Amino acid sequence: MIRLEGLTKQFDGFTAVDGVSFSVAPGEIVALLGPNGAGKTTTVRMLAALLRPTRGHAVVAGIDTLRDPIGVRRRVGMLTEHPGLYLRMQGGEYLDFFGRIYGLDGQTREQRARQLLEQFAMPEAWDRRIGEFSKGMRQKMALARALLHEPPVLLLDEPTSAMDPHSAKLVRDAVLSLRDERRAILVCTHNLAEAEIVADRIAIIRRGRIVALGTPAELKRRLLGPPVMELRVAAAPDGVVSLVSRFARPLEWGPGWVRYVAEDPEAVNPPLLQALAEAGVPVVTLSEVPRSLEAVYLRVVEEAG
């Protein structure tokens, strides 16, 4: 649905995006994660055929962005970092304007606009002036604008930047509700928690280059090593550590707990639990020690120099 091959953009000798390649399949949400100025916005602007790549090319919804930029824009819905609304217009009037520009007939325009406002829990926005909207409402209105023509490709640039936690959650939930097997979604963000919540895969971009790409679990495994499990037992009988060491490498332990590295938790944990049960060790919990995406991100950024 979205394919980038060696996409490069230079401005007056400065390389903003440098040979970026990845793809987003239908039904998938990919987060493009990176610090400010990493090249996220430039990348999505090239995907929306707003900027011409200096080198490389991108295919969006089956159309080359260089060959048919208008065709690409017809099939892309993009939420810009700033909502960019016309504040003197009413909500319904605003969506009607964009619907006309996208060539929708009157009935479809009204039906979809009302449906989207209902979906985002703001039906009252129809006849209210946009200038009176809260920040969260404005962002949702911009999202409604991006979805009005039912685009197969959705590009979301910093959808929750500078929003309070409640509004951010509303918008995040709205994004998750848009997941559809016929739609590919690319979310640009520097919010690590957000990326982990909404994305199937994460591409980390730094100084215009993709420095890591994969599912959150893959990235953690690749960059932080195999998962660490924590076993808690009701007592600390001697021999639990040595029992664990028959199946995995114990990392650290204390009274009532042992942490070990499980190369393949699905292969290691069931026989270990069985052995513990046979040895009469009362198991309280067995869980993976949480590792944050932040640790992955910091590792990638440090490695990339």
Add this chain to the structure above:
Amino acid sequence: MSVLSSRVDRGREWGRQVLTLTRREILDSLRDWRILLPIFVLTLAFPLLMNFITVRTQNMFYERWGVEGIERRLLPLMLMVVGFFPVSVSLVIALETFVGEKERRSLEPLLLTPLSDLQLYLGKTLAALLLPLVAGCLGITVYTAVLWRQGWHPSSVLLIQILVLTAAEALVMVSGAVIISSQTTSVRAANLLASFVIIPMALLVQGESIIILQAGNAILWDVLAFLIVVDVMLVRMGIRLFNREELLGREIDELNVGNLWRMFRRHLGWERWLFGLDLARVPRPWRWLGTLVGLYLREVPAVLRRSWLALALVVAGLLGAVWVGWDFAVRFRLPAGSLALDSITDESFTGLSTTSWLPAFTTWGVLQNNTRSLLAAALLGTFSFGSLAVALLMAPLAVIAYVGFQAAWAEYDPFLFLLTFVMPHGVLELPAALIATGLAVRLGATFIAPPRGMTVGEGWLQALADFIKLFLAVVLPMLTVAAWIEVHITPFLVLKVYGG
């Protein structure tokens, strides 16, 4: 038939999208009291004020000097002013049309729509134009209605003149302001640059006022023709310069002198070439031949190919000059016997140096004069979209053509006249002037039509580099030889053929 009807449908849809944008912009303006109030005042209150001033002026002239009928001179002028003032609001709307949206951050969503660059340009330009234009027409209507009641009935020709003139003036202002708006990064910068529209418009309105008061209304058609040409040029310039990538990508108005200099040097250079030889293997003392051959056999033809349209325009200008010479020759025929080529003597040539435009009839004097004229053409061409460069070359050619036709009527052989007076040096001087003028046209025309894939700045630097290269490598050597021939060969031939 179905292909045709689908094209018609697509065209209709295209136009509908433009009008959707225009409609939104106009509705937005109508919701802004800062725009509505001046329009309202200038449309309804201002005509009444103008009427009051007209009556007072008429009374003053009658009471003080006993002059009657002054209102007949003043009223067309007032009619124009009444139409122009509401139209001036269009400048404010147009100036912020793109850059204002950029500042309010609402431009990117608009650029993301499937509207083409041309649709965006037309939709915005129409929106900036229509509301003030309607207000201007309304102002004229109100003023005329008041005059009608007072017994003065302006002719329908004058009304049409004023209405069309008002529309053309509005389009000049709007198209100029839209260019500024699409090329700046802040409303403040756009307002500062607005003087490039305001000053010429102020001069134009003053000029029109003088014309109306002194020369009558008929000449207004010529003013209108001039304005339409300017409109076409500015609209074309706006369309060519409109670039959504530039509009979105540029954050600050930065003049990077270092970058500009590097770009200029890149265009000024050329590839060394010596008939395919590997220059690294050519003995060092002969490598300069690569620079020379590369310049004359590769670069010069490449520059001429790049300038073909401008050169064609200059050729058309030359033909036009011959026609002008013919037209003047017919209208202002010299009396019989006044063109006596037989009486030309040696002193006729040496005496040329007494005229102010030729310092001395020497090779250096002629070369200096010709070089100065062509450099002046380049300078004027830059500031006139290339038109004055062509005009400057047309003037002497029209004079030569005029004299040539007079010579033919005086029963001299026109071909012999050309062969002796013009061709000896003209065979070099004319192509040199044609090339220099063609490149001068490019210096001005780049502002309206920069080469594909280049910004105006880069296109202009390329045109300047091309001008410098060809002027030094081709034009100047040709002019030097032509000047020597003009001083030493042409007089000899003329005296030989015609001398007494």
